[in-house]
Ligand SMILES: Cc1cc2nc3c(=O)[nH]c(=O)nc-3n(C[C@H](O)[C@H](O)[C@H](O)COP(=O)(O)OP(=O)(O)OC[C@H]3O[C@@H](n4cnc5c(N)ncnc54)[C@H](O)[C@@H]3O)c2cc1C
């Protein structure tokens with residue numbers, strides 16, 4: 109069968125099971141859009157390419173499937189770059205397809221030419237510039253394979269216009285095999301698991317430290333069983349939220365800079381840390397030389413380069429954490445397990461002495477209260493996406509996630525403006541679930557134009573702006589570390605209600621505590637995109653806090 | 666300490682950018698890099714000299730191993746491999762005596778005289794890094810007008826190849 113490059117691309121996307129593409133057309137990608145028109149694949153037209161890729165990330169993070177976005181050459185392609193890096197940092201599977209000027213114009217500064225291949229090398233897991241239409245089908249198959257397997261990540265395919273138009277015989281791709289991937293298929297080293305189990309038997313104060321890898325791997329059930337059987341408390345990173353029920357008695361909540369005191373104390377006192385798909389980020393370790401000094405470290409990760417990168421692992425175990433935990437579970441039958449009573453008593457004391465709390469108010473709208481009310485109103489079952497800043501931390505602390513893939517946060521790159529378009533992707537994936545964006549006034553304004561997208565496609569996303577009129581997180585640092593000199597962090601506030609209405613969404617202004625819950629309930633009943641402007645105190649801070657590069661002793665709040 | 670890494674990579678226009686990009690992105694220092702095709706035209710061999718302590722070099726190796734284009738990577742041990750560089754010098758020869766001395770030095774290093782003019786001489790030499798460093802130092806006394814150096818190419822001695830080295834997946 110003879111097909112054009114554009115047709116081959118769309119056929120290949122169908123073969124990969126792609127159901128939705130997020131993107132914006134332009135000159136250099138028009139042949140592809142022409143085929144897309146009646147292809148049966150849904151396309152969501154965002155208002156900015158950054159919105160498209162964040163939506164694809166939201167789709168990928170909530171489903172576990174590869175998110176697909178599309179853009180034209182030049183400015184369309186460069187607008188994707190932030191999202192590519194974001195996906196790389198948070199190990200999110202994305203395939204980004206960009207149009208490119210025709211091959212004979214490449215290198216001539218042609219109209220809307222940008223070297224997105226060169227630009228995206230450090231921003232992707234891998235990338236392609238297609239120069240031969242006969243290789244296209246194989247490249248697409250390889251791109252999806254690379255994006256979703258091993259440690260997932262973004263892959264970019266740059267497709268010149270003449271290749272889109274070139275005609276060739278369509279040959280189905282061969283099964284993908286990559287030599288660099290052999291490492292991911294190695295057997296799990298069971299001796300290492302035996303050593304880890306011995307360490308569990310010997311430990312007095314063990315902690316399980318869970319990261320995003322457990323969610324990627326779909327290992328939450330194995331984790332639950334592992335924790336329950338070994339009686340070891342569980343703390344998760346920002347990326348790991350949802351991998352273990354936040355309400356479980358073994359849960360310590362989040363650790364790190366804005367983690368719970370008891371999680372951080374437990375890490376500091378632990379004699380054994382079992383790290384599962386977590387990468388010892390500096391927001392978690394603080395000062396590395398002081399981090400978990402008393403602990404033996406078991407580090408399970410699929411990516412060999414993560415092991416010994418930041419912290420020395422006494423017992424490294426390379427492999428998919430779900431498979432590794434299955435080996436653990438099998439071997440636990442013969443292990444001499446403990447109940448660590450003294451340790452649990454100690455943790456309970458910390459929990460009582462240093463609970464995660466905040467000062468509520470009689471009439472004011474307190475941000476933590478808003479998050480709690482959203483949690484209760486949605487029974488903890490909503491998909492929550494967030495921007496970056498204080499509101500992100502409050503959401504992480506007070507929404508007690510029960511299930512994996514229900515929390516979508518730009519964590520590694522910390523991209524303001526991520527939350528709302530990510531919610532678009534999540535709502536496209538799950539039309540019947542409640543999708544909430546808990547956003548900052550600053551973050552929301554970075555991708556606010558996507559209100560048009562949400563309204564156009566009837567996506568009933570609820571946006572809760574925790575509006576402090578500030579770039580709050582930066583203001584908090586200025587208050588704490590820069591003598592209160594609020595250099596260029598004041599935002600003031602636009603009329604978000606009017607903006608919402610201007611886009612055809614519903615706007616609500618909430619200025620009193622008593623209005624909070626009714627507003628949330630009303631929003632949940634509304635079958636439209638809703639923007640809730642919660643006016644919170646301007647200078648509330650996120651606590652507890654361990655300053656960057658600091659230690660437990662320097663914890664504030 | 667300087668390590669010599671030998672990478673077998675897929676041969677396509679972007680591969681050098683991918684490998685070099687990794688080094689830039691992660692802040693690793695390349696002392697030298699050389700690339701050439703192998704007996705299989707679809708594969709290139711890259712030889713990279715890097716500095717760093719054992720932990721850094723281990724990180725570099727693991728990060729390189731993850732690159733989709735990298736088929737294999739080896740940290741070549743000095744006594745188990747041949748490492749060679751080519752250097753070319755143009756040295757001033759104001760007097761007949763200096764010219765004679767330079768030719769003598771060249772002889773010691775098995776270097777070849779590639780060209781000569783009234784006032785200068787061109788020397789071509791291959792050797793390991795230490796040898797090239799030595800001849801460079803000696804020739805510098807006479808005044809080096811120009812020089813070019815290739816960076817290392819290296820391979821494991823067949824007699825020192827270990828079974829796991831056959832992990833060179835072609
Ligand atoms: C304002 C702000 C404040 C922050 N504060 C905190 C904080 O207080 N606490 C906190 O924890 N974070 C915080 N973060 C987030 C932090 O920057 C990091 O993004 C986060 O800690 C990394 O999470 P992780 O270790 O789970 O790694 P991830 O980035 O989720 O990486 C996943 C790891 O799992 C591995 N993996 C992937 N798939 C598999 C598999 N199948 N099997 C095994 N392993 C696998 C990967 O190789 C990788 O090592 C903050 C971010 C922002 C923006």
Ligand SMILES: Cc1ncc(C[n+]2csc(CCOP(=O)(O)OP(=O)(O)O)c2C)c(N)n1
Pocket residue numbers: 495496497498499500522523524525547548549550551552574576578579580581582
């Ligand atoms: C794109 C981008 N620019 C700048 C920053 C630095 N930054 C981190 S948090 C923050 C303030 C966020 O303000 P807002 O969205 O209102 O959230 P708040 O902290 O007030 O809850 C800024 C500017 C960033 N993370 N991302």
Ligand SMILES: [Mg+2]
Pocket residue numbers: 497548549550574575576577578579580
């Ligand atoms: Mg704000």
